Amino acid sequence: MSARQERWDKWASRGVQVGFLLGLVLLWYFATTKWGVSHLLLPNPVKVWQELKDVLATGEFWPDLKITLSELAIAFALSSTSGITLGYLISRSPYLIRVFEPLLAGAYSVPIILFLPLFVLFFGLGPGSKIAIGTTISFFPIILNTVAGFGYVDRIYITAARSMGASDWQMFRHVLLPAALPVILTGLRIGFTVALLSILGSETIAALGGLGHRIVHLAEAMETARMFAYIAFAVAIAAMLNTITSSLERRVRRP
Amino acid sequence: MNRQGSLGDLQRALLRRPWLARLLVIAALLLLWEAAARWWVDPIFLSPPSRVLASLDTVFETKGVPAALRITFWELAVAFAMSVAIGLAVGLAVGLSRFSNRSFMPIILLLYGTPQVTILPLFILYFGIGPASKIAFGVSHGIFPIIVTVVAGVQNIKPILMTAARSMGASRWQIFRWVIFPHMIPSFFAGMRLGMTGVLLGVLLAELYVSTAGIGHFTQMFTQNFEPTKLLGLISLLAAMAIVLNEIVRRAEVHFARWRMD
Numbered sequence: 312m313s314a315r316q317e318r319w320d321k322w323a324s325r326g327v328q329v330g331f332l333l334g335l336v337l338l339w340y341f342a343t344t345k346w347g348v349s350h351l352l353l354p355n356p357v358k359v360w361q362e363l364k365d366v367l368a369t370g371e372f373w374p375d376l377k378i379t380l381s382e383l384a385i386a387f388a389l390s391s392t393s394g395i396t397l398g399y400l401i402s403r404s405p406y407l408i409r410v411f412e413p414l415l416a417g418a419y420s421v422p423i424i425l426f427l428p429l430f431v432l433f434f435g436l437g438p439g440s441k442i443a444i445g446t447t448i449s450f451f452p453i454i455l456n457t458v459a460g461f462g463y464v465d466r467i468y469i470t471a472a473r474s475m476g477a478s479d480w481q482m483f484r485h486v487l488l489p490a491a492l493p494v495i496l497t498g499l500r501i502g503f504t505v506a507l508l509s510i511l512g513s514e515t516i517a518a519l520g521g522l523g524h525r526i527v528h529l530a531e532a533m534e535t536a537r538m539f540a541y542i543a544f545a546v547a548i549a550a551m552l553n554t555i556t557s558s559l560e561r562r563v564r565r566p
Numbered sequence: 567m568n569r570q571g572s573l574g575d576l577q578r579a580l581l582r583r584p585w586l587a588r589l590l591v592i593a594a595l596l597l598l599w600e601a602a603a604r605w606w607v608d609p610i611f612l613s614p615p616s617r618v619l620a621s622l623d624t625v626f627e628t629k630g631v632p633a634a635l636r637i638t639f640w641e642l643a644v645a646f647a648m649s650v651a652i653g654l655a656v657g658l659a660v661g662l663s664r665f666s667n668r669s670f671m672p673i674i675l676l677l678y679g680t681p682q683v684t685i686l687p688l689f690i691l692y693f694g695i696g697p698a699s700k701i702a703f704g705v706s707h708g709i710f711p712i713i714v715t716v717v718a719g720v721q722n723i724k725p726i727l728m729t730a731a732r733s734m735g736a737s738r739w740q741i742f743r744w745v746i747f748p749h750m751i752p753s754f755f756a757g758m759r760l761g762m763t764g765v766l767l768g769v770l771l772a773e774l775y776v777s778t779a780g781i782g783h784f785t786q787m788f789t790q791n792f793e794p795t796k797l798l799g800l801i802s803l804l805a806a807m808a809i810v811l812n813e814i815v816r817r818a819e820v821h822f823a824r825w826r827m828d
Binding site for chain 2: 320321323324327328331332352406409410411413414417420421422424425426427428429431432433507508511512515516522523526527530531535538542545546549550553
């Protein structure tokens with residue numbers, strides 16, 4: 312394929328993308344203004360935009376955002392410290408890896424969101440149950456990746472470092488950690504994402520505050536336009552957090 | 567002396583058989599749970615595993631629970647079937663042409679990356695509180711991993727295979743049937759496994775959010791009535807259902823991906 316056609320192709324696919332999104336918005340607009348779709352089901356996009364501006368300008372999102380972010384921070388801190396510590400301890404022995412890895416992988420394949428009613432029973436409707444579910448769900452990818460990272464370092468590196476007389480600390484700092492870090496970071500990123508999703512989800516199901524709860528509250532009050540605005544806000548926050556974590560991952564990974 | 571000898575035997579037996587140690591770990595966790603439930607925790611919050619197991623039949627006898635389990639199973643099955651069918655069709659349509667791949671893949675990845683839980687209330691608003699909203703939400707979670715893996719599977723075929731087939735005069739259908747299709751199978755099944763995880767998550771989330779006759783209704787009822795025995799029984803049944811469904815798809819993946827290893 313010639314360079315010129317390549318360039319044309321690229322512009323054409325950009326055009327299709329923009330056209331697709333524009334078409335979607337237009338469809339949405341005409342559905343609400345011309346074709347008489349009830350504004351309770353689908354609010355006018357202009358109205359949603361105004362509501363979003365209002366939400367941002369008045370700053371009424373702060374209390375809910377603070378609740379969601381603090382739940383996320385606590386859950387992630389708990390799951391990453393416990394996951395990395397336990398994962399490291401297990402990874403020190405091939406025998407322990409063989410015993411625990413299938414158990415952890417098996418537990419990871421159960422949809423842990425099932426335990427939410429139990430956590431609500433234990434910790435109540437407040438932030439406690441959200442922290443518990445976020446911690447539990449993000450614990451598994453973190454510990455599994457930590458075990459994989461530390462446990463499967465190429466034997467040659469370890470033997471070489473040993474034969475050159477590396478101390479335990481040197482071994483950890485200069486051989487094990489650099490080899491394991493990329494895998495652990497991937498685990499941390501996955502853990503962060505699933506913690507955020509499960510916290511938003513559990514706020515949707517049963518909560519007293521938080522972004523997920525606000526969206527449900529507006530849905531029940533049939534304030535659909537404001538609900539759309541909050542959905543857009545929550546999606547933007549999630550996208551922002553995910554971008555930050557992936558760029559952090561990339562930065563740490565590049566030595 | 568004798569005791570030490572038998573301890574040594576045990577240690578050696580454990581070292582040789584990791585699965586035995588695995589069983590011991592599970593048994594220890596169950597014992598811990600049993601002890602915690604019997605002596606340390608208020609019985610309105612937690613009940614011991616022995617009692618949960620013994621009263622599984624009372625869970626079944628609760629009016630509506632068998633029907634709820636059946637409904638949930640059907641929601642999962644229908645959502646999974648729809649995810650696979652639509653995911654495969656969209657994946658092939660997007661993956662088979664370079665142009666559509668380039669145009670639509672970024673949009674699909676963007677949608678895949680957005681947290682769908684935030685729009686769960688919308689699904690209820692549009693599809694009602696019956697099974698339709700659960701199925702739709704399950705499909706919204708299951709469809710994207712299937713599309714993405716199908717596209718990846720179609721794209722990863724070595725160009726030389728396509729060129730060879732074409733130069734031997736294969737028709738478009740023949741290329742699809744004999745080159746693309748067999749190469750797509752392993753990633754398609756990997757996608758189905760991820761899709762099943764997504765469908766389980768989506769359907770269960772929607773069930774827990776609002777439900778009139780499904781299992782979400784009963785988990786909520788047992789939670790509000792402080793009946794941990796029944797709640798734990800129901801959760802165990804659902805977890806077992808999830809494990810079985812996951813395992814079926816995983817087995818299928820191993821089975822159909824085998825030809826590549828040879």
